[in-house]
Amino acid sequence: MASSTLLGHVDDIILTASSSEVLCQIISALQHEFSMKDLGKLHHFLGMKVQHRDGCMFLSQQQYMMETLDRAGMAECKPYSTPVDTNPKVSTDVGQPVQDPTYFRSLAGALQYLTFTRPEIAYVVQLSDTRKSTSGYAVFLGDNLISWSSKQQNIVSRSRAKAEYRVVAIAVAEASWLHQLPSELQSPLHRSTLVYCGNISTVYMSANPVQHQHTKHIEIDLHFVRERIALGDVRVLPIPTSFQYADIFTKGLPSSVFMEFWFSLNVRCTNALDGTWLDKLRAGEAGAPGDDMKAFRYTMFCLLVRQEARGGPWLELRLEVVKDPKF
Template sequence: MTLPEGYYSKNDNKVCKLVKSLYGLKQAPRKWNEKLTNVLRDVGFVQSQCDHSLYVMDKSSVFIALLVYVDDIVITGNNDNEISRIKGLLSKSFQIKDLGVLKYFLGLEVIYDKSGICLNQRKYCLDLLAEFGYLGCKPVNTPIELSHVINKNIGDKQETLVDITSYQKLIGKLIYLSLTRPDICYAVQFLSQYMHKPCDSHLKVALRLLRYLKLSPGKGLLFKKSDCFDLTCFADSDWAKCLNTRKSVTGYYVFLGHDLISWKSKKQSTVSRSSGEAEYRAMCSATCELIWIVNLLSELKVCCKVPIQLYCDSSAAISIAANLVFHERTKHFELDLYFLREKIASGFVQTVKVDSESQLANLFTKGLSARLHELFCEKLGLVNVFKAV
């Protein structure tokens, strides 16, 4: 902060000590989080090491989980009386407002059903369509055309957009919308690569994505009630997908029981010399995610069965993981090689061959036909609870 004139001499080297944080200062978020953490620890919560926004209380038969985003808090547990007691303790330190059963949180709508709960962003999606004037557009069946490759120089006469702010705003909102819409992740991750220098062709793909969202703005993830807590993972890659850098695209998703809990579509950081290497790197990325998920679930007192099934449609990648002799073909990605082999040898993961037609991770690495796209969305648990029966 800048001190007012006359408060100190220009030749004075003294600095001010922050005693109490003021709203608007750079230190305010850090001070707020520090105070909230101290209060929760005094109540009896333990901060998660995997996700610092998660706090867990586990005492005898009482289990309470508390999730924090700045000053918005979601609390759940197996004891209503204990939850009410914690709310009362928090009200002594902060001015809180109890909104009751969770229905809307940070743009996410929570809909309760007999079979489970559905997370969707229907209102957020409709507001996005209205903002860009696409509420009355003609919808399309896929977010991106079949086998479409996005390049920064698709045509020789392509010109950079004059107003890139609107494009950046649109892609930023689509990134947040992908929290409950994994079906648009592949298109969004490609479009986000050209945030600083987009062309007309990129804007056309982004607007096509809006037309796809118009088809079912209420689609979201359904989490069904189940006693199964087994983790399964599908990993895939599209070799040399980027025409500018020839880097491959990694795509994977993780199921907890029958529910989708994690997914990613991302361009790899290095160039792969073969499709088998690209698939192997995708399996390593998926394994890292599995390690984090297992650690997080252990803090939530959920035990996962090992080895975890890791499905891949590349026989070459599976052979590399199992065979220790392929030195000439694998020495240039030695770190990934030893990492995955170590996890396989320890019994943490088990690689399983799957047919390319049954590889659901294709949804995160390439454009699909309308039939396959809809089929894969159903298998991933994407439903539209607002659709009239």
């Protein structure tokens, strides 16, 4: 059965289909009804630049980043190894209010939009001081990071296990939708979604069918996740901290750990994308493109998407929750 997916924003459209023939038919039908132009292979969309190189796509917002830095008066500032202090001291109760709140909010909004291709700054652009837990997850399709989140939970949790189980349910719901999407494009995923969680209590709760008094506040989340596990759609597994990439969405990390996780999210320095480095990348042997932090300019990064995942497609989640580090 032929299928297609259309993503539209005002007069900008991205269209994909299960075959090139179906794609051409849809474009012809749209052009018959509307005044529109086929711009060919995707190369720009809503300020994002798409580059196609040797079986990979590189998504970047270089021009948008340069304009944001210039608007903030920071175009000539030197880069820093991590975007957030590992011991944050920012508080809503300390310091003088900004003179122009509208200007400040516009810059904060610009940074949030930048997280579409710079996921490693998702935590710092929404940092605040409350007792609510910060939850984060990363969804990979094969080697490709396709969805991520870093946000504070709506309510204060009395235990880390409860806070983490809430984000398990949210992430499993996201993965369930993403798992279905390739099937609509005639490329179904045949493996269970792997959910890696750093809290061992949460892993046990997902496998234990017995309800306890301490879990009654998250009973709906428990039933939802266990149902997906019973259907074979999801497996919840423990993961050591050294491989928990989702930590980058929930707290400030030391430079060495930050850079390792940053690279695991497939964020790359664009001026390091030469042929030799790409060959190593496809073979899984590429390391970080140099240790000189001057090379890692904020205006020179992109998000890598491999068009063919190594070892076939599969869906994988990594998630983490932390309490506000100041409490």
